[in-house]
Amino acid sequence: MLNRLSRDNLVKIAAASVVCIAMVGILALICLVISKNIKEDEHAEVLGGQDSSLIEDFLTPNEYSRPGKPLKKVKGIVVHYTANPGTDAKANRDYFEGLSVSGSTYASSHFIIGLDGTIIQCIPLDEIAYASNDRNDDTISIECCHVKKNGKFTYETYNSLVRLTAWLCGEYDISEKGIIRHYDVTGKLCPKYYVKHEDKWSQFKEDVKNYSGSI
Numbered sequence: 335m336l337n338r339l340s341r342d343n344l345v346k347i348a349a350a351s352v353v354c355i356a357m358v359g360i361l362a363l364i365c366l367v368i369s370k371n372i373k374e375d376e377h378a379e380v381l382g383g384q385d386s387s388l389i390e391d392f393l394t395p396n397e398y399s400r401p402g403k404p405l406k407k408v409k410g411i412v413v414h415y416t417a418n419p420g421t422d423a424k425a426n427r428d429y430f431e432g433l434s435v436s437g438s439t440y441a442s443s444h445f446i447i448g449l450d451g452t453i454i455q456c457i458p459l460d461e462i463a464y465a466s467n468d469r470n471d472d473t474i475s476i477e478c479c480h481v482k483k484n485g486k487f488t489y490e491t492y493n494s495l496v497r498l499t500a501w502l503c504g505e506y507d508i509s510e511k512g513i514i515r516h517y518d519v520t521g522k523l524c525p526k527y528y529v530k531h532e533d534k535w536s537q538f539k540e541d542v543k544n545y546s547g548s549i
């Protein structure tokens with residue numbers, strides 16, 4: 335009698351265990367599907383298109399800021415700061431556009447990231463920009479807006495920079511070595527805060543690597 339009861343109990347416990355394991359499995363599957371969707375959404379945001387945080391606002395072709403020379407091979411990504419505290423992405427984009435009329439200098443950038451993280455793309459990725467001197471011919475440039483003279487990026491600007499850089503590294507198969515500052519090309523104090531704080535620059539590259547690993 336006792337044996338029989340024990341056996342019945344064992345069968346019940348075994349059945350309950352199977353149900354439990356099945357439920358955990360289903361739950362894990364649901365979590366996996368949800369996290370995959372979130373990751374895909376993040377990726378879509380970086381890719382632009384429907385995403386409101388990336389705006390294509392190409393400059394008018396002109397010799398001072400959009401010369402239309404082909405960018406044949408991308409070997410690096412160059413990070414800059416605007417050196418114009420408090421100005422936003424649109425104002426800097428319009429400054430580049432204005433050069434087509436004023437002709438006062440040669441300057442532009444593929445991307446400008448605003449104070450709220452909005453990214454404006456000024457130049458198509460198969461054309462060069464005038465941003466990084468000797469490296470204009472084989473790099474993509476990103477200008478970042480900043481609030482103060484010290485050149486530190488806002489949280490939102492920084493986040494967009496990490497995501498955009500990670501996406502470009504994936505698109506062009508660029509390793510950490512290919513992520514450089516204007517300073518690394520010419521010695522110019524640009525992007526100022528990340529030249530003066532070497533640890534923050536290292537952290538940035540680490541953040542790009544970690545973000546790349548998550549998408």
Ligand SMILES: [Zn+2]
Pocket residue numbers: 413414415465516522524525
């Ligand atoms: Zn620069």
